[in-house]
Amino acid sequence: MALSDLNPVERNEEGIAAVLGILKQQFGERFQTGEAIRSQHAHTTTYIPTQAPDGVVFVETTPEVQEIVRACAAHRVPVIPFGIGSSLEGHTNAPGGGVSVDTSRMNRILAVNPQDLDCTVEPGVTREDLNRHLRDTGLFFPIDPGANASLGGMAATRANAVRYGTMRENVLSLTAVMADGEAVTTGKRAKKSSAGYDLTRLLVGSEGTLGIITSLTLRLQGIPQAISGGVCPFPSLEAACNTVIATIQMGIPVARIELVNALQMRAMKAYSKLDYPESPCLFVEFHGSDAGVAEQAETFGMIAEEQGGGSFLWTSVAEERTKLWKARHDAYWSSLTLRPGAKGLSTDVCVPISRLAECVTETEADIAEMGLIAPIVGHAGDGNFHVLVLMDTDSPEEIALAEKFVARLNMRAIAMEGTCTGEHGVGQGKIGFLRHELGHGVDVMRTIKQALDPFNIMNPGKILPGARQ
Amino acid sequence: MALSDLNPVERNEEGIAAVLGILKQQFGERFQTGEAIRSQHAHTTTYIPTQAPDGVVFVETTPEVQEIVRACAAHRVPVIPFGIGSSLEGHTNAPGGGVSVDTSRMNRILAVNPQDLDCTVEPGVTREDLNRHLRDTGLFFPIDPGANASLGGMAATRANAVRYGTMRENVLSLTAVMADGEAVTTGKRAKKSSAGYDLTRLLVGSEGTLGIITSLTLRLQGIPQAISGGVCPFPSLEAACNTVIATIQMGIPVARIELVNALQMRAMKAYSKLDYPESPCLFVEFHGSDAGVAEQAETFGMIAEEQGGGSFLWTSVAEERTKLWKARHDAYWSSLTLRPGAKGLSTDVCVPISRLAECVTETEADIAEMGLIAPIVGHAGDGNFHVLVLMDTDSPEEIALAEKFVARLNMRAIAMEGTCTGEHGVGQGKIGFLRHELGHGVDVMRTIKQALDPFNIMNPGKILPGARQ
Numbered sequence: 034m035a036l037s038d039l040n041p042v043e044r045n046e047e048g049i050a051a052v053l054g055i056l057k058q059q060f061g062e063r064f065q066t067g068e069a070i071r072s073q074h075a076h077t078t079t080y081i082p083t084q085a086p087d088g089v090v091f092v093e094t095t096p097e098v099q100e101i102v103r104a105c106a107a108h109r110v111p112v113i114p115f116g117i118g119s120s121l122e123g124h125t126n127a128p129g130g131g132v133s134v135d136t137s138r139m140n141r142i143l144a145v146n147p148q149d150l151d152c153t154v155e156p157g158v159t160r161e162d163l164n165r166h167l168r169d170t171g172l173f174f175p176i177d178p179g180a181n182a183s184l185g186g187m188a189a190t191r192a193n194a195v196r197y198g199t200m201r202e203n204v205l206s207l208t209a210v211m212a213d214g215e216a217v218t219t220g221k222r223a224k225k226s227s228a229g230y231d232l233t234r235l236l237v238g239s240e241g242t243l244g245i246i247t248s249l250t251l252r253l254q255g256i257p258q259a260i261s262g263g264v265c266p267f268p269s270l271e272a273a274c275n276t277v278i279a280t281i282q283m284g285i286p287v288a289r290i291e292l293v294n295a296l297q298m299r300a301m302k303a304y305s306k307l308d309y310p311e312s313p314c315l316f317v318e319f320h321g322s323d324a325g326v327a328e329q330a331e332t333f334g335m336i337a338e339e340q341g342g343g344s345f346l347w348t349s350v351a352e353e354r355t356k357l358w359k360a361r362h363d364a365y366w367s368s369l370t371l372r373p374g375a376k377g378l379s380t381d382v383c384v385p386i387s388r389l390a391e392c393v394t395e396t397e398a399d400i401a402e403m404g405l406i407a408p409i410v411g412h413a414g415d416g417n418f419h420v421l422v423l424m425d426t427d428s429p430e431e432i433a434l435a436e437k438f439v440a441r442l443n444m445r446a447i448a449m450e451g452t453c454t455g456e457h458g459v460g461q462g463k464i465g466f467l468r469h470e471l472g473h474g475v476d477v478m479r480t481i482k483q484a485l486d487p488f489n490i491m492n493p494g495k496i497l498p499g500a501r502q
Numbered sequence: 503m504a505l506s507d508l509n510p511v512e513r514n515e516e517g518i519a520a521v522l523g524i525l526k527q528q529f530g531e532r533f534q535t536g537e538a539i540r541s542q543h544a545h546t547t548t549y550i551p552t553q554a555p556d557g558v559v560f561v562e563t564t565p566e567v568q569e570i571v572r573a574c575a576a577h578r579v580p581v582i583p584f585g586i587g588s589s590l591e592g593h594t595n596a597p598g599g600g601v602s603v604d605t606s607r608m609n610r611i612l613a614v615n616p617q618d619l620d621c622t623v624e625p626g627v628t629r630e631d632l633n634r635h636l637r638d639t640g641l642f643f644p645i646d647p648g649a650n651a652s653l654g655g656m657a658a659t660r661a662n663a664v665r666y667g668t669m670r671e672n673v674l675s676l677t678a679v680m681a682d683g684e685a686v687t688t689g690k691r692a693k694k695s696s697a698g699y700d701l702t703r704l705l706v707g708s709e710g711t712l713g714i715i716t717s718l719t720l721r722l723q724g725i726p727q728a729i730s731g732g733v734c735p736f737p738s739l740e741a742a743c744n745t746v747i748a749t750i751q752m753g754i755p756v757a758r759i760e761l762v763n764a765l766q767m768r769a770m771k772a773y774s775k776l777d778y779p780e781s782p783c784l785f786v787e788f789h790g791s792d793a794g795v796a797e798q799a800e801t802f803g804m805i806a807e808e809q810g811g812g813s814f815l816w817t818s819v820a821e822e823r824t825k826l827w828k829a830r831h832d833a834y835w836s837s838l839t840l841r842p843g844a845k846g847l848s849t850d851v852c853v854p855i856s857r858l859a860e861c862v863t864e865t866e867a868d869i870a871e872m873g874l875i876a877p878i879v880g881h882a883g884d885g886n887f888h889v890l891v892l893m894d895t896d897s898p899e900e901i902a903l904a905e906k907f908v909a910r911l912n913m914r915a916i917a918m919e920g921t922c923t924g925e926h927g928v929g930q931g932k933i934g935f936l937r938h939e940l941g942h943g944v945d946v947m948r949t950i951k952q953a954l955d956p957f958n959i960m961n962p963g964k965i966l967p968g969a970r971q
Contacts, residue, residue: 148747148856191696199694201703202671217943223852224884225668226921227660228939229928229965230947234670234703238696255753278617284724286755325794357669383692387617415693452695459698468698474686477954478699484953485946496698 038501040464042129042489048108049087049130052150055104056132058089063091069254074115075135076102076126078437079378080426081461085112087125091135095208095216095247098134101213102245102490107130109488114241116156116186121379122460124190124240128494134245135418136185140496142166151205151222153250156185163251172253175288179362185246190458191238195287196320196414199456202239203252209236209244212486224252235481238459241492243485257320261330262289262354263347265317265337268312270294270397272340273313274390277413281386283327291316292389294397297368297408304367305360310343315413316361347456361410368408368421375406375423380439380462382446383417383455392449393418396442403438417455444469459496467498472494509933509968511598511958517577518556518599520872524573525559525601528579542603545582545595547720549846549895549904550930560604564677564685564716570603571714572683574959582961583843585625585655590848591929593659593709597963603714605654611635612717620691621673623717625654632720641722644757645672647925648831656716659927660707665789665883668925672708672721676757678705678713681955691719702949704950709927710961712954726789730799731823732816734786734806735779739763739866741809742782743859746882748805750855754798759883760785761858763866765840765853766833766877773836774829779812784882785830787823830879832891837877841892847929849908851915852886852924860886861918865911872907886924913938928965936967 041185045434056064065071071085105112111131118125127133139155142163148169154163161181163174177196177199178187188207190352191200206220219232236244267273280287293301293314302309315337319329326349334345348354360367368377384392393409400407400420411418422438424431443453443466453459453466468475480499524860525533534540540554562887574581580600587594596602600737608624611632615621616639617944623632630650632643644666647656657676675689688701705713727813732771742761749756762770764781771778788798795818817823829836837846853861862878869876869889891907893900912922912935922928922935937944948966951958 078586098726129727146854146856148751149854150751151854183631191694198671201694201700202667210945215942215945217946218941219943221916221921221939222854222919223886223915223921223924224855225660225670225852225924226926227923227927228921228932229936229944230712230950231660231700231703231707232940232943232946234700238700238703243699255751257753280725282617282619284726321801322797324797328791328793366712383694385615385618385620386692386693387615416691417694442553447690450691452690452692452697454694454696455694456693458696463697469699470690471701472687473684474688475698476684477680477686479702480953481699481704481950484949 040461040494040497042111042494044130046323047107048110051103051108052104052110052132053088054477056088056101059100064178067087068257073118074125074135076123077118078121080376080424080432081123081126084126084128086133087130089135091138092446093138095210098210098245099214099216101132101134102210102212105490106212106488110492111490111493112245113407114185114189114245115494116183117159119180119182120186120190120460121457122462124458124460124492126461130326138185145170147172149222150253150255152253153248155248156183156246158184160184167253171256173256174251175254176200181260181480184251186250188237188246188249189240196286197254201234204237205250205252206233207236207246207250208248209246211244212488212491216247217244238458240460240495242482242495243444243491249270255370259323259326260318260320260354261326261349262318263345264309264314265345266312266314266343268315268341268395271390272342273315274393274413276315276337276340277389278386280333281414283332283336285332287317287329287333287414288320289316289318292349292411292413292418294409297410298355299362300367300371300408301364304370305363307356307360313356360432364410365421368423371408372406372423376426378422378424378435379419380422380442381417381419381455381457382442382451382453383415384386384446384449384451386416388449388451389413389416392446392451395445396420399438399441401488403434405434416451437476444490461495464496464498507931509963509966511580511963513599513823516580520577521573521579521601522557525570528569529559530943534558536711542587543594543604546587547590549845549893549901550592550595553595553597555602555845556599558602558604560607562607563730564679567679567714567716569681570601571679571681575681575683575957578957578959580959580962581714583658583714588649588651589655589659589929590926591931592925593927593929593961593964595603595695595930596892605652605700608716614639615691616641619724620719621722621724622676622691622934623653624717625652625715627653629653629656636722638934640725642725643720644723645669653718657706657715657718658709660925665755666723670703673702673706674719674721675702676705676715676719678715678718680713681960684711685716707927709964710959711965712953720789728792728795728818729787729789729823730795730818731787731826732814732958733778733783733826734814735781735783735812737781737810738860739782739862741811742784743862743882745784745806745811746858747810747855749802750883752801752805754788754801756798756802757789758785758787759919760830761882761887762833762881763878766837766879769836769840769870769877770829770833772833773839776825785826833879837890840877841875844892845895846889847891847893847904848888848912850886850924850926851911851919851920851922852884853915853918855885855965857918858882858885861915861920864914865889868907868910872903874903874907884924896956930964933965933967
């Protein structure tokens with residue numbers, strides 16, 4: 034069964050025709066219906082089939098988004114928000130057609146409040162844009178999903194960083210256009226509030242199914258006095274995972290701690306031309322004062338040594354650190370060299386950290402048994418890891434095998450008290466696992482969805498299983 | 503207009519009679535209808551009038567809570583959860599009568615997972631109970647609202663701590679009995695998840711209006727190697743607030759930083775027999791390694807000195823620190839000595855930290871102008887502060903004056919991009935300010951409430967303004 038069958042959305046041809054006419058008139062050249070642009074605005078990153086929208090609007094303001102949603106609401110036509118298209122679970126697909134709302138031109142930084150360590154941005158601003166803009170303030174935005182994603186998209190799927198939390202903790206408030214076309218601002222700029230239901234957190238991670246985010250107020254962090262990072266090899270995945278557990282338990286405020294398995298190290302070593310060992314490694318980074326960072330690194334080194342960790346490639350020089358993290362960011366591209374011509378399917382799960390070694394080890398065994406080529410990287414401090422299955426996306430047999438692997442991985446994570454997605458979101462790809470994980474909670478979600486979007490126009494066919502589930 | 507008029511709830515006499523009969527039969531001695539017990543289970547902490555429930559059930563399990571909610575749903579009768587009764591905004595009142603669900607006997611610690619730094623508890627467990635239980639594990643639960651509240655109640659109103667975040671960040675998942683009697687578990691034990699809408703955060707802070715929390719999975723922290731704390735006097739509130747701003751901006755991971763104004767210092771000094779100055783003070787506490795704590799304290803000392811801070815009463819001895827924080831915890835009791843015979847009305851707001859000095863200074867001036875006796879304490883690191891208005895709660899004039907003061911305080915905070923409640927919740931007391939703060943967001947909240955509780959039986963008359971607003 035194809036993923037889109039889990040939650041089919043019927044096309045409303047008459048409504049779509051009416052809306053296309055309205056948008057053409059209102060947005061002129063900023064409304065596009067060419068096939069190439071429509072396809073680019075659907076899901077393009079994995080084997081999930083591309084389901085293109087009927088048109089794309091390049092919006093520039095919140096009132097424009099309101100206009101579009103009102104037209105779509107009046108004619109019962111789907112609206113699908115689009116950031117930069119880096120999502121991995123089919124979020125940008127239009128299974129019932131409709132209008133893609135491209136927010137890439139909503140890329141203004143509206144306010145920076147250095148005293149309050151916050152800023153307000155439009156959703157099309159990317160993480161790198163924001164950090165470039167902040168450079169002279171001594172502040173930075175710490176969440177790095179491993180890609181230069183749009184901040185709106187990151188909020189919609191709830192991306193992460195171990196020391197600084199996820200988007201959940203780092204979005205102070207937001208403005209979203211709801212299914213009735215009203216723009217709702219979920220809070221002011223106070224650091225905390227108990228003023229009613231937490232609409233900020235309800236919209237963060239809602240994947241465009243409840244509202245379209247049109248501005249975000251984000252927490253910022255002071256750039257630390259010292260940053261130091263390194264790569265440490267381990268004799269086994271288990272030893273690496275045990276080091277992570279001990280590091281977190283000791284309360285070392287590690288800024289990043291990333292697990293990379295042996296296969297992934299081999300690929301990175303070749304691709305990034307670095308002198309790395311071909312064994313499981315941890316990539317770590319510490320932030321703090323000079324003394325604090327030195328102390329953290331020393332304690333970490335002792336823990337790693339107890340677990341049989343090898344000699345630590347260590348640096349506090351910015352250029353070397355950049356090289357190291359560039360290698361980690363290029364994990365995806367390096368992996369592709371393991372099977373030239375293949376595409377990658379990136380899937381993620383998250384388990385309690387005590388189960389991480391077990392879950393990763395069983396998954397490696399499963400990969401071997403199923404004959405897959407699939408390197409593993411993990412945001413290990415959170416118990417979150419990604420598997421990149423290298424596959425021929427034109428082969429039905431390989432798709433079936435990959436889906437079987439993903440299903441086993443997800444059920445394994447859920448059985449270990451974990452979740453079917455740590456940070457990629459549900460989209461279309463994880464719909465089938467939600468009830469296994471949350472039971473009746475899925476019905477509560479559906480009740481909320483139906484109440485806030487009675488005509489099911491907001492990114493339909495995502496998150497919630499249809500009647501067949 | 504009385505607060506309960508903002509959201510009146512009609513009594514359903516027939517339904518109430520039916521439910522009382524059912525509960526008497528099912529719960530025997532654990533169901534109480536005596537007037538004293540009923541009154542104790544209504545709001546008792548401020549001048550907000552006591553509105554007693556018709557009966558109180560001392561529940562012991564989740565299925566019992568489900569039984570009660572099902573009976574109440576069938577007969578359209580209100581259900582009001584009750585923890586320890588320390589809430590300040592009328593949350594436990596029963597404006598339309600109904601059944602109080604006392605969770606104090608649900609006080610088991612169900613699981614402690616030291617490797618994952620989490621535990622699962624029933625809602626009647628108090629913060630102190632939990633920390634006593636954890637003592638030998640080297641872990642602790644850091645959220646301290648300044649009272650030994652029940653953890654269920656703390657989650658329902660979203661209490662806080664600057665370094666470790668609020669209950670929002672520290673509840674990993676929870677189980678709640680919803681209005682249809684179904685028990686929903688909002689997540690597993692993974693540290694992060696993007697699996698659909700964030701039901702955990704929706705229920706945290708929902709004040710019993712969407713569901714009754716029957717278990718909580720909480721994040722724990724390792725007990726720091728070193729703790730050091732102290733009290734520092736300042737020449738003005740502004741100097742104290744500027745010290746807080748600089749401390750947060752420098753990224754010093756202060757564990758607590760509490761503002762106490764001169765009047766409150768005078769009361770505490772007399773009550774706790776401590777040799778404190780009678781000027782605005784900051785109470786601070788640092789957690790970390792020996793070296794880390796020393797470094798934090800030194801940097802903080804330099805910042806305070808630049809702002810004219812006086813000599814620092816400093817200690818890393820546990821007993822002295824306990825004495826210091828006991829004085830801070832006893833702020834309420836000490837304040838009462840400022841006007842013998844009076845009762846205290848504690849109200850809270852929260853503003854962006856850059857506006858804290860301005861907001862507190864204007865509030866002090868307002869207190870003087872209105873002729874009130876009202877000391878101020880604040881969780882300054884978050885921009886959150888409390889005012890305790892000492893009043894004769896039998897005097898309509900004093901109640902009117904206090905309400906006027908609270909209204910001005912709330913509108914001031916909202917005008918400064920803040921919130922009408924940082925951690926006490928909305929209850930009945932803050933209903934009138936919610937729309938000023940959140941506009942159309944209130945309608946979104948109401949849509950969610952109506953969808954999840956169509957017969958308005960879950961703690962009705964709280965959070966959401968009625969038709970008159």
